[in-house]
Amino acid sequence: MNPLPDSAGNGGKLPEAVVEQAIAWYVRLSSNPRDEGGNVEFARWHDASPDHAVAWQRMLGIGSRLQDSALRVPSPLARDALNRAGSLQGKRRALLYGLAAIGTSTAVLHVLHGQPPWSGHLDSMLADARTATGQRSRRMLDDGTQLLLNTATSIDIRQTAEERRIILHQGEILVATAPDPARPLVVDTAAGLLRPVGTRFAVRREDSGTCSVAVVEGAVDIHPAAAGRSLRLAAGLQTRFTPTHSAPPAPLDESRLAWTDGFITAEGMRLADFLADLGRYRPGRLRCAGNVADLRLTGAWPLDGPDPADPTGHILVSLEQHLPVLILRLTRYWISIEARPEA
């Protein structure tokens, strides 16, 4: 898809701030075309610099591209087809991740207490990449670095001549870095910075603000935001850290990376802990009664089940089949797991 030629040269680069201003103007003027004060102010901005004029021309170009499309495909049909294609592509990607060889066995045992937090934060609306609850997606940076975003994740990507910075606002990512000695890669979390050393690693930001890191290949230097010294985490290790403190490294628990293959797994896990994990992939509330919280379970389930409206619904069904529990669906978004009465 070629950009329209303009006076900045075909595809010429404009300062990011100018592009942001042009977008803000486009949105403001579209919101209220009769905003006369705005129009005067806009004219002043537009004429203040040739870059401003080019940025504005590009905004209009984006608009006219879309409006031309509407002439070729009736709009409601186009929207319908694009929506359908979006969900087809989503499934396609899920299938791609699902090829890994984790057996789908299920075994079972027992239940929980735990209150998984409500999911669905509305912040980071403007993040560069985000996934909704239950979604996963893949992103490749232009340097070849690959990112997998887990459920309910939002990140910003800032690339400059000096560094490649990934800001993790929420959720969990797996990073497979492409080496670029001139531009180190940094992952910025609320709790501190991570500087990978040629590597593949996962980082997750928890609601408490604590971050956890697991290194698959290479090593990662952890710089807690308010601590003087850093810690190097080698391959095969994982740890958690806050702005002031990092926990001693522990051996990597492979199951916590199962999501990168489209699975959720448990091995001798308490039901309460399992539901806390599963809750990250489901909108709404998922809780269990205290007398089943300590049931233990083992198994591996695909995160994308047969029902697109409730992709993890099959996992609840499986729990009910294998554990002495009942799933009470108050609504789809409020699910309670209770002990099954003795027959």
Place this chain on the structure above:
Amino acid sequence: MSSANNTVSPGSVAELYIEHHGWLQNWLRKKLGNSHRAADLAHDVFVRILGKSHDIGEIREPRAYLVRIGGGLLDDHWRRQALEQAWLETLAAQPMPLAPSPEERSLIIETLEEISRLLDGLPPRTRTIFLLSQLDGLTYPQIAAQLGTTVNVVQKAMSRALVNCYRVLYPC
């Protein structure tokens, strides 16, 4: 997600081809589950590289480079496949039977591909808001009313979608 440490000697697409073509085709075959299609796409990857062979000497990670280009072509392939199927479903769901000619159909798919590429990676609701504004020409208050949300949410979605479109059209 594999990365290879072997490097190609500068300036030679031929060497890149000899060293890595088989590997690339195999990688694509695993993704596609179809060896004919994989052979076509592997071919396209090298055509793409020949088109920009001026910087070939700078490739330090040939396999990562091939995967990057191949990944882009795979995305295009799946996008097109998804859109073709989606378009059939859309037509089938219409109350009145519609049967565009093959020429119309290919123009339509091409148009949908272009829009889809601009909106790649956006959440469904943001896409819907953007399309209601740009394709249907609804005002922000109309969109907000139709979707039961606020103008503020519509504005944020529009900003986000425009940033996305801009980055697709002017990547730097």
